[in-house]
Amino acid sequence: AQTVTQSQPEMSVQEAETVTLSCTYDTSENNYYLFWYKQPPSRQMILVIRQEAYKQQNATENRFSVNFQKAAKSFSLKISDSQLGDTAMYFCAFMKQQVNQAGTALIFGKGTTLSVSS
């Protein structure tokens, strides 16, 4: 079974600074997807960034980037130029890729609460 571990329950950062959230996962699969989702206090889960395991290049979305280390099974999220609106709970998630395209469940970590202060 796949597991996702987020070892930082809470993080805080000042506006305009950079913060990195950690995530490790355990799987025997070779083909899979990794995600970071954001859940603001309003509680709707929003996709931040996605990485396919077969891609060596780290994904980037504006101020958000990842450091994907496949051998180490590590998938950290870097937020640059932090903004007050980045305050939220951040979840790392894993989905294995099914050969028959049936799809599988998205497995989440326990989350990291990020607080951005002015």
Add this chain to the structure above:
Amino acid sequence: DTGVSQNPRHKITKRGQNVTFRCDPISEHNRLYWYRQTLGQGPEFLTYFQNEAQLEKSRLLSDRFSAERPKGSFSTLEIQRTEQGDSAMYLCASSLGGTGKVNSPLHFGNGTRLTVT
């Protein structure tokens, strides 16, 4: 694209009662997922549909829980004989995927908050 819609937003019920939640996915999405989330925790997978077929169920889904997606569009999640431990946020998500389709990420609804008294 109106997003994933869940109803009701809040439900308060007494222990032992049955409750049913509804999820309307994004219209072109063929996959639908149910998750349960307790305060301060990550979402826990409950079950997943591709079209009308229920393809995967978590061991968390006891025999008091049942989910349906009869026409491959909206889905319902029913909890029978509710217990206080069922109090949680129930999240629905949808995505597009499968043979010949580009796998899209999951899009989540706002959730239904269940309180069992």
